[in-house]
Amino acid sequence: MMGSEITITTSSPDETKKLGEKLGRLLRDGDIICLYGELGAGKTSFTQGIAKGLNVEKAFITSPTFVLVNEYKGRLPLYHIDLYRLNNIAEIEDIGLSEYLKGKGVTVIEWAEKAEDLLPEERLSVYLENLGGDKRRLSFKAMGKRYEEIVAKIQM
Ligand SMILES: Nc1ncnc2c1ncn2[C@@H]1O[C@H](COP(=O)(O)OP(=O)(O)OP(=O)(O)O)[C@@H](O)[C@H]1O
């Protein structure tokens, strides 16, 4: 669909965070953001920006690599999930992914491909690629009208 997919290249971690912040400011209860990309692509950096855009007070957001889910209080609750260490659907169901997805607040999922079968049809997917050095390419793909609106605003 027209305008539902955009690509932005950033040249520093800060630029990626700023872009995340812009997205964070647009988010509402129930929004789901799925992040894809190799180790070090910038998924957590982008999430730090989202947190800022949600007015999360905590300055330092780390990858929830060991706890799998980090919850933050902002103008909306933020659930930051990292599925990297999970290897099968049963494990992913065990962390209560569906509850987060159905619940209030914003859910951001790193390594979302691991949960593909559990994800709702409507969501925003962001694909991050390392272009070398400090360059990263972020491709936003909206699935559903709600997310098409968001993507259109990010492009502005
Ligand atoms: N333009 C950029 N955007 C984001 N990060 C960048 C950029 N340029 C360099 N970096 C560096 O790349 C790394 C990105 O790390 P980050 O933890 O955000 O990646 P990740 O995708 O979450 O990785 P993982 O899969 O291990 O969780 C950081 O060290 C950051 O400083």
Ligand SMILES: [Mg+2]
């Ligand atoms: Mg990460």
